[in-house]
Amino acid sequence: MIAAILLAAGESTRMGRPKQLLDWHGRPLVAAQIETLLSAGCRPVVVVLGAHANSIRPILPSRAEVQLTTNRNWRAGRASSIRTGARAVPTAAEAVVITSVDQPTEASVIERLHHALTAARDALIAVPRHNGRNGHPPMFRAELLSELRSVSERQEGLRQVRRRHAERTIFVEVDNPIVTLNLNTPEEYRRALELL
Secondary structure, rough: OEEEEEEEOOOOOOOOOHHHOOOOOOOEEHHHHHHHHHHHEEEEEEEEEEEHHHHHHHHHHHHHOEEEEOOOOOHOOOHHHHHHHHOOOOOOOOOEEEEEEEOOHHHHHHHHHHHHHHHOOOOOEEEEEEOOEEOOEEEEEHHHHHHOOOOOOOOOHHHHHHHHOHHHHHEEOOOOHHHOOOOOOHHHHHHHHHOO
8 A cells, every 4th residue: 555645835935825725737736736646546635735735625525545745834844744744654655655735746756666666575765756857756665654643844854864865766767857847936836837
């Protein structure tokens, strides 16, 4: 079982409006991300809300496979949302993919990561790469859940976990540039829509 943590707690200051609600091919971005994760076989999809939670919650699908959790300390940074999400991942999960709402992905990327992580028995982390550039989302074996549940901003969050296990990280080449996109500003959002 692959679990997913969708980080959707941010304030979207640089975007100037909630990124979670941006139109993504006819749907709010956060809802589109959830559907992508579900279609990739992720169960459950843990959605971490924070800023704008009251505006976002009503548009989310009401499904047993989608678990909503709120990071009341979202101003403390991304690591606090990772901790919140990781605590909600069931112990039965064999792996967890962590993605941010402003880093759209596709089901095929997650499926390739899972296939590669399953095939590489010694690997703990799988990271997509496009044209030699590392991308997102990373996938972690469940053995790292305890570390994910204790990441901190002071220790650089996921970067520290990845550095600690650099020798057991595999990189999966994908031909889809979506793995390198970040929708932080209106300009980046427009470019992403044009590219995809």
